[in-house]
Amino acid sequence: MDPAESKAFSSYRSRYVALSIKEVLAALPMQSSDRLLDVCCGSGELTKALADQLQTGRVTAIDINPQMVEIAESANTSPNITFAVADAGNADTFLSTWKNSYDKVLCYYSLYLIKDWEAVTLKGIYECLKPGGIAFLNTLAASTHVFQIGKDGLHFPKWKQYFEDYEYPMHGVTKDYFKEALEKVGFKIKSFQFSVRSLDADNDQTARNIFRPFTSQSNCVPAEKREQYREEFFQYFKKQSKDTDDGTMRWELEVITVVVEK
Numbered sequence: 246m247d248p249a250e251s252k253a254f255s256s257y258r259s260r261y262v263a264l265s266i267k268e269v270l271a272a273l274p275m276q277s278s279d280r281l282l283d284v285c286c287g288s289g290e291l292t293k294a295l296a297d298q299l300q301t302g303r304v305t306a307i308d309i310n311p312q313m314v315e316i317a318e319s320a321n322t323s324p325n326i327t328f329a330v331a332d333a334g335n336a337d338t339f340l341s342t343w344k345n346s347y348d349k350v351l352c353y354y355s356l357y358l359i360k361d362w363e364a365v366t367l368k369g370i371y372e373c374l375k376p377g378g379i380a381f382l383n384t385l386a387a388s389t390h391v392f393q394i395g396k397d398g399l400h401f402p403k404w405k406q407y408f409e410d411y412e413y414p415m416h417g418v419t420k421d422y423f424k425e426a427l428e429k430v431g432f433k434i435k436s437f438q439f440s441v442r443s444l445d446a447d448n449d450q451t452a453r454n455i456f457r458p459f460t461s462q463s464n465c466v467p468a469e470k471r472e473q474y475r476e477e478f479f480q481y482f483k484k485q486s487k488d489t490d491d492g493t494m495r496w497e498l499e500v501i502t503v504v505v506e507k
């Protein structure tokens with residue numbers, strides 16, 4: 246995410262934080278001495294909620310985006326959390342001193358953003374867990390509505406010339422593929438759930454904040470035309486929203502959520 250995207254994400258995300266915290270705390274009950282690794286911690290709200298459950302335990306939280314880490318460090322700091330800028334798609338991030346040393350790992354709404362999520366990130370998470378350690382992970386299905394819309398935005402006749410070499414950066418999976426990938430790495434699957442979750446907007450500004458993370462292709466368009474492309478793409482994005490009874494705009498995410506054990 247570029248800085249503008251992370252700002253939009255944080256403002257939009259705040260509406261969902263309470264629900265996410267509830268989900269994560271229920272799925273990943275913490276012991277007071279646990280060591281937790283939060284992979285792709287974003288602005289750190291979940292990191293902090295989990296860290297607050299600990300007494301002697303400690304949390305390592307990483308994110309590739311320095312601006313996210315900056316927001317996390319100013320808004321969600323705690324003496325038992327160490328935030329760091331690091332790429333979870335790079336095997337070197339999973340330090341040898343981390344191996345077999347975490348009781349819990351969280352990777353929430355992030356695996357689909359990492360090209361090497363399977364060979365590097367899942368493997369790294371597995372290796373960092375202690376035997377018997379638990380990870381709570383989710384990712385998005387390849388058929389997710391907003392991915393489809395994002396890909397449509399690469400084919401607008403007027404703009405497609407700019408995207409010839411562009412690789413779509415969201416790596417959705419099928420349920421079967423994700424299950425196999427988890428088992429291949431060595432995880433025991435404790436729970437596996439598929440759900441359709443909605444992203445709702447009752448005004449344009451919120452819709453723009455939802456839209457922003459799915460539009461990184463805009464950066465391929467020459468700077469002087471970029472805003473024009475974004476606006477056309479945004480109007481298309483709005484048209485693709487699902488109808489709701491109260492007129493709210495709705496887009497859907499197909500979410501695969503697992504609890505796995507090493």
Ligand SMILES: C[S@@+](CC[C@H](N)C(=O)[O-])C[C@H]1O[C@@H](n2cnc3c(N)ncnc32)[C@H](O)[C@@H]1O
Nearest residue numbers: 285286287308309310332333334353354355358
């Ligand atoms: C949708 S946000 C979720 C953040 C957080 N887990 C939460 O739920 O609040 C995805 C996060 O993944 C981070 N991210 C994307 N690719 C990454 C990578 N290769 N390594 C580390 N973080 C990454 C982004 O910077 C962003 O903060």
